[in-house]
Amino acid sequence: MVANRRLEMMEETRAKLIQAARKAFAEKGYANASMDDLTAAAGLTRGALYHNFGDKRGLLQAVVDRIDGEMAARAKAIGDAAGDDWQGLLEEGRAYIEMALEPEVQRIVLLDGPAFLGDPSQWPSQNNCLQATLAKVQGLVAEGRLKPVDPEAAARLLNGAALNAALWIAASTEPQDVLAKALEAFRCLASGLLAKAD
Amino acid sequence: MVANRRLEMMEETRAKLIQAARKAFAEKGYANASMDDLTAAAGLTRGALYHNFGDKRGLLQAVVDRIDGEMAARAKAIGDAAGDDWQGLLEEGRAYIEMALEPEVQRIVLLDGPAFLGDPSQWPSQNNCLQATLAKVQGLVAEGRLKPVDPEAAARLLNGAALNAALWIAASTEPQDVLAKALEAFRCLASGLLAKAD
DNA sequence: GGATTGACATACGCAACGTATGCCAATATC
DNA sequence: GATATTGGCATACGTTGCGTATGTCAATCC
Incomplete structure (x- = not known):
């Protein structure tokens, strides 16, 4: 049942980043949104970002x-x-x-x-x-x-x-x-x- | 006649920057256009840019x-x-x-x-x-x-x-x-x- | 239970913007 | 006409922020 706990966590991480990005992009615009600030707001770092979405544009794409x-x-x-x-x-x-x-x-x-x-x-x-x-x-x-x-x-x-x-x-x-x-x-x-x- | 030679030069500078910006913005997009490259292509430096247009957005506005x-x-x-x-x-x-x-x-x-x-x-x-x-x-x-x-x-x-x-x-x-x-x-x-x- | 994978954090280099400062020619002043 | 001053532009610097390279630790695998 418990299947892959790691995949669950990863989905949650992605969801948190997308959520934070929606907020940041909407408020400051894509160009002026800092990835440091954005990931910190999600309780993560840029490491998670680049691991999950490749780059800043990848996150925008997902959002x-x-x-x-x-x-x-x-x-x-x-x-x-x-x-x-x-x-x-x-x-x-x-x-x-x-x-x-x-x-x-x-x-x-x-x-x-x-x-x-x-x-x-x-x-x-x-x-x-x-x-x-x-x-x-x-x-x-x-x-x-x-x-x-x-x-x-x-x-x-x-x-x-x-x-x-x-x-x-x-x-x-x-x-x-x-x-x-x-x-x-x-x-x-x-x-x-x-x-x-x- | 010769009026203000300095103002003439300034107009020419502005025209050169706008021209170079049209090219750079069209080719690379505003976000990816480097002001160093752009001004150098016009035979100038970023100094002329900030003096004439305030900032990067000001130049986009003019263009x-x-x-x-x-x-x-x-x-x-x-x-x-x-x-x-x-x-x-x-x-x-x-x-x-x-x-x-x-x-x-x-x-x-x-x-x-x-x-x-x-x-x-x-x-x-x-x-x-x-x-x-x-x-x-x-x-x-x-x-x-x-x-x-x-x-x-x-x-x-x-x-x-x-x-x-x-x-x-x-x-x-x-x-x-x-x-x-x-x-x-x-x-x-x-x-x-x-x-x-x- | 040790080896390995992989999700994420940390550390670094680099590019680019904006500002502070300096320089020099063109105008102004006397 | 010589000196003072203005201002257009260049140079130098600090800062920010992206992307990558490396490290770490927990979860899976054998």
Whole structure:
């Protein structure tokens, strides 16, 4: 039963480091986060870091994968909850915009991620959020409810629009007000994909 | 006539540093660009840098402002060349996507800029590109050709969509093919803003 | 129960940023 | 026109932080 106690410890170490990194990266940004401070906050040293993640970028990669996965799960749950696929797509967009308001998501996944890891679609995690949106668009195109547009193109542009909306909202002094405007504009843009106006 | 020879020299120094920085930042990224190397390539030392720009971020700021200004000028020229305002908006979007394919623009303005300088709309340069798009959208809304959507919201989401399209294209192995798909999708999305289908 | 593996800590070297200081030419002052 | 002064830029230094090489100790293996 007790299997490998060492592997258990290692998983715990990785979890502690990822947790501390989420906090540090979100607060100071990837570039300004000190690995000494970060590991010390987790009750470890840089030794554990380089042993488990190779280098600083490896840790960022792990953190991004984790958050990206959580985002995709939330978006999928919200999208699936809507009975209608089209409503699901809109809800997913809304969820994406709202999630992007969280400092962790915004700073780590949306700003530092692309800058230090390169284009998100090339990430090993495969950008789960994009995949979720893509699946919905593909379904709607197949049903004929959307114009015969390239599904990947549509999904990517929708995601990009949502991202910028989030950055805008986060920087504004009236987030609620701006959120409403952004969602309305998002609905307008998305409706351009419809085969016929609803 | 000869006015201040020292000020002339200083302008030249600033220009040389900005030029070298454009190259270095585009090739290695902001974080990995060494100020020693960069200034040496310009025939200067870090002394000139800190005297003229304060710090490394100051130089990035100056470079971004410069490129952003050039982009806005090009986009405006292209948009104005179209007789129709709506066509102008689409052309501007196309121009934005295509410009974002240039490594300098992509790496410096779109990736490192937001990561190290924060939200673009907060930049002193005021994000000229966004302003140009915003002006066109405002005009079209006033004419009643677009739905009464918040112009700033629409402009920001359009820009965001274009940006993601560019990242996608740049990372693809078939840029021309992907560019076509992206432009088609962009047209679809934008048409969602129209008061009535054209 | 000794040998070995491996997870993590410790110690070191190096690169790069920012600052303090120095130098020298261009302007100002008389 | 000679001296004083300003300021643009170079030089020198301290500090921080990453990555690697080495050490240590507990958990598994034979």
